[in-house]
Amino acid sequence: xxxxxxxxxxxxxxxxxxxxxxxxxxxxxxxxxxxxxxxxxxxxxxxxxxxxxxxxxxxxxxxxxxxxxxxxxxxxxxxxxxxxxxxxxxxxxxxxxxxxxxxxxxxxxxxxxxxxxxxxxxxxxxxxxxxxxxxxxxxxxxxxxxxxxxxx
Amino acid sequence: xxxxxxxxxxxxxxxxxxxxxxxxxxxxxxxxxxxxxxxxxxxxxxxxxxxxxxxxxxxxxxxxxxxxxxxxxxxxxxxxxxxxxxxxxxxxxxxxxxxxxxxxxxxxxxxxxxxxxxxxxxxxxxxxxxxxxxxxxxxxxxxxxxxxxxxx
Numbered sequence: 001x002x003x004x005x006x007x008x009x010x011x012x013x014x015x016x017x018x019x020x021x022x023x024x025x026x027x028x029x030x031x032x033x034x035x036x037x038x039x040x041x042x043x044x045x046x047x048x049x050x051x052x053x054x055x056x057x058x059x060x061x062x063x064x065x066x067x068x069x070x071x072x073x074x075x076x077x078x079x080x081x082x083x084x085x086x087x088x089x090x091x092x093x094x095x096x097x098x099x100x101x102x103x104x105x106x107x108x109x110x111x112x113x114x115x116x117x118x119x120x121x122x123x124x125x126x127x128x129x130x131x132x133x134x135x136x137x138x139x140x141x142x143x144x145x146x147x148x149x150x151x152x
Numbered sequence: 153x154x155x156x157x158x159x160x161x162x163x164x165x166x167x168x169x170x171x172x173x174x175x176x177x178x179x180x181x182x183x184x185x186x187x188x189x190x191x192x193x194x195x196x197x198x199x200x201x202x203x204x205x206x207x208x209x210x211x212x213x214x215x216x217x218x219x220x221x222x223x224x225x226x227x228x229x230x231x232x233x234x235x236x237x238x239x240x241x242x243x244x245x246x247x248x249x250x251x252x253x254x255x256x257x258x259x260x261x262x263x264x265x266x267x268x269x270x271x272x273x274x275x276x277x278x279x280x281x282x283x284x285x286x287x288x289x290x291x292x293x294x295x296x297x298x299x300x301x302x303x304x
Contacts, residue, residue, distance in 0.1 A: 008227045014251060049162075050237040053220045053221050054217050054220075054221075054257050055216055055217065055219075055220070055221055055222065055247070056208070056216050056217050056243060057217075058214050061208050064207055065206050065207065065208050065209075067207070068205045068206075068207070069201060069205050069207055069299065070207065070299075071299060071304045072302075073278050073302070085242070085246050086242040086243075086245045086246045087239060087243040087245075087246045088242070089242060090237070090238035090239040090240070090241060090242025090243070091208065091238075091239040092236050093238045093239075093244070094238045094239045094301065094302045095207070095302045096302045145224065147222075147223055149246065150224075150225070150247045150248045152223045152224050
């Protein structure tokens with residue numbers, strides 16, 4: 001069932017979730033992201049560690065790469081199916097992204113308090129669909145997951 | 153004149169510096185990086201914001217991407233011509249890189265104290281060649297530099 005944001009299914013978050021599902025189907029780490037501004041979807045992206053042999057291609061990073069160069073991110077919202085790691089949190093702070101919508105922080109806590117402390121508006125959805133995707137992957141490929149978060 | 157590390161010109165740092173010089177020649181942000189382990193150069197990379205329209209391709213990130221997937225980074229040293237930003241510092245922490253050699257922190261302070269506080273061994277070279285490259289670029293293209301560090 002879609003997540004409701006302000007009482008409506010959020011199409012941007014659903015776009016991020018579709019990226020995560022596509023990642024799982026490809027044998028990759030199932031984390032997806034979307035960047036939006038003023039009601040417009042700017043880009044989506046997904047974790048491509050497995051698919052592209054690219055360790056920095058976390059979902060959020062792929063999405064930011066796909067969005068291309070921007071003068072500023074002040075009005076953007078970043079949607080991600082999983083709580084951002086230190087690298088992705090650093091990117092959020094570097095580029096001054098002020099709004100982050102997070103699918104879940106159950107299977108990986110990330111740095112949500114740090115982001116909030118630094119002035120980022122964080123919305124945590126606790127979407128069971130995201131938890132299910134990550135749990136499935138972590139059970140199937142614990143070694144890839146450990147590698148992706150530097151714990152191998 | 154090459155920087156001396158342990159009394160010897162450091163070939164890995166020189167490789168990072170060549171990447172930065174190549175970046176400048178291409179019209180890009182002149183920051184380069186190298187990743188080495190056990191006396192072996194694993195990868196080099198440079199900032200590709202301008203060349204590839206890629207905002208996440210800072211020097212350190214390009215280098216980590218070029219190194220491909222690794223189980224662990226514990227024995228690696230990351231060389232970078234400029235003090236790492238929050239995104240790149242986050243990547244260093246995420247992947248557990250324990251040694252970072254930094255060309256300069258004059259034209260951009262970065263987060264060296266935070267990295268040290270988190271257990272990273274930081275060597276700051278204060279290499280005037282790196283300062284010169286960045287000063288040249290910042291004077292020529294202040295708007296691109298501001299964009300690269302999220303201050304546009």
